[in-house]
Amino acid sequence: MNNQVSIEDVPLNGFHQLLSIRSGGGWVLDGYVLSIIGVAMVQLSSALDLSSFWQGMVAASALIGIFFGGFLGGLLTGSLGRQKLYFFGPAIFVICSLAQYWADSGAALFFFRFLIGVGVGFEYPVAGSLLVEFMPKKYRGPRLAMLTILWFAGAAMAYMVGNAILDSGRADAWRLVLASPAIIGAVLLLVRIGTPESPRWLLSKGRTAEAERVIKKVYGPSFSLKNLPEQPAEKKVSLLSLLHSGYGKRMLFVSVFWSCSVIPVFAVYAFAPAVLQALNLKGDWASFGSVIITMLFVVGCILATRLINVIGRRSMLIHSFLWSGLALLGLGIHSDGSQVLVLVLFGAYAVFIGGAQVLQLVYPNELFPAEIRSAAVGLGASLSRVGAAIGTWLVPISLQSIGVGNTMFAAAGVTLVGLLVSLALAPETRALSLQEAASLR
Template sequence: MSETVFMEDLPLRKFHFRVVLAGGGGQFSDGFILGIIGIAVSIAAKPMHLDAMWLGLIAAAALAGIFLGSICTGPFADRFGRRGIFAYDMIAFAAISAAQYFVTAPWQLLVFRVALGFILGADYAVGKSLVVEYLPRRFRGSMTSMLAVCWGSGYVLSYYIGYLIQSFNPEGWRLMLAVSGIPALLILPLRLGIPESPMWLLKRKREKDAAAIVRETFGSNVVMDNSPAARETTQHTGMSSLFSRGMRRNTFVGCVFFTCQVIPYFALGTFSPRILQALHVGNGFMAAMVYNALLICGTLVGVAIIDRIPRRSFLVTAFYASAAALAALALVNGSAAFTIAAFGVFACILSASTTLEPVYTAELFPTELRATGAGFVIACSRIGSASATFLLPLAVQHIGIKASLLFCVGTLVVGGVICQMLAPETRNKKLAEVANGNEAATRSDGSYYNSTSSAQASD
């Protein structure tokens, strides 16, 4: 008879790669639509009569939609389950992507971009929660960080595809926007075969359903963790629970680290051709392609080290190092080669730290609040990134590129200081053991029990 093993202590199996790939498809689609808009609006600006205001609005529209989608669907997924949204949201994404081909006015494109962002916001909150809840704890960082690689791949590939389309059709911005729906359709069959999260079912007191899924997916010798921390749930699981005594610190840390990462990432990445041209780099589009290739290199570095060093150390070091690289870019009047090199170092460091976004966000919250917490953190980050993306063209126009870059430097420094002071460590712990910043879980009657003594770090 096979030895009984907990689901979180399993070695990696084919299903784990499958669920990561299914979740990664949504991340790839997200990265693609957020990346392609930079080159598409640069081409569409003249025929669509887009001034700086419209450029900022359209570039930020999907980010605003992600805010709405993540904050609205997170509580829904925690109450009614992850699988329904996870399985079918890519159909709507593909349809709206195709509809962008037929826009005739800026406001129409703005509406479609907000709608796409809403769907992706839902997928952010639900997909990351479902993926994390299936993965073994020893591999949770490296496997979940593959979502960031998928996102970065979509973001970078969009530039190459956009550049290719432009080379064949200088007015091909409509096609650039429409092809973003293709990855969503390709990933749909894989998503339809992923069952509901057993951890979520256990929290909803559906132990038999959870056990059945675990048996069918992993085998008869695999069981759920039946400890008090895994079974107990809070009495109230709405948005207000994120600001309770046991959760407010983690909620704050999640919002700060995610927001301070994505403000410079999106603001500088979306308009990288224009920024590099403003820094006197001759071929802005080609230099932006180099920049985006280095983003992928950074995510691969992040995957390689994420389970080898503490989460907190990774966060803090990346914030300070990327701030230093960007400060050098803003303050040193160097050659075009120096500008590209400094921008590339910044891209590598910052994109390496983005591999923490899917796993660390999920680890900050218990199962019954995971989608709600992830959705709220993502929503807060998108307020910052949407505002920065909207304001950057105006800032460059009115205060100059150097001052605009220094604002991004300040954002990174703030993120580093706050994470150094408050960020909890979560690496290699069971999800039930990292339910809040004090490493305690909250009982339904409001009392607390400490689970630190039972934590088994698996290095």
């Protein structure tokens, strides 16, 4: 009977749940390690006497690292497999987070956070590909969307834990803040032990016997390759050739919408206290505001995850960019407004951008075939971080030169670009199998 059941249609089992924890833990750590710099920035800038240039460079360094890590990780994941590189990111996080404790200059922090970014860049194609290639069709979208929720949960944890450490009053508190991700990284390394290789990747390399063994181990002895939708075997296809054959339009869409959804978010997280203070949220209002807004990002992602199979991918993306862009426009207009109004508008942005955030991992993992999936996801992550790194580097300069109101207008403009590209290019992949979604129909 199981010969008639595709693994795309099986119910969730214990392995799926464990794999969700293993991959999801990477996104908790990513959110934590990328956001923790915003918590420590004020103290470390003072302690190391950093200029606005080096503040921007330190804040953008991890994003620059993601550019290289995403591209390299995507290529290596496609050639070496998902399993071998599943431990690279957490190991880098542990080593470099600890190394930051002894950093004595902006250049040293830039170097260590650049390497952290490389590790984050690896996580996108590695953990994402493993999860999507094992997950049944019905649960694929929500589980990929869940990763974004976990990213923001990690970011919220960074602000809560980081502020608690800073409140201890220790002279080296900012160093402890930057070293704290090492604990989460060590736990993640242990949790990921025993993860199998993707049978889809094994089959794409012609390693059918190994793929068969993995399928039986994960789904049960009555399952076999007959239950796996047909995949290309020993087919040597490069990312470049597939882009020329019709996937270039999809790569353009993924890169642009991904960039437009992360540029304002990363800029906010790197300088949240400074941005909120510029918007008249000072003292405890700025600290509490950072946590509240982060929690509202989580709420927005949770709502989007619940709706992703209801309203579809395309509609969700369009509405996400539209309403979040209007919220940023409101912040630009009312940059000198009351603290309550600023929090309401910032909170609205956080909730509405959730749709675009969760689709960052859903769309690129669904729109490309197995043989280039990891490379395409890695390339999308890399290209999106170019704009994010530039935007983050410009934030302190922008706040000083053109003011917070015009900075918010610029962020709204970026969101508008995302809306226009989504209207023109966003496809609908709801209810399609992974093979159907990745085909050029």
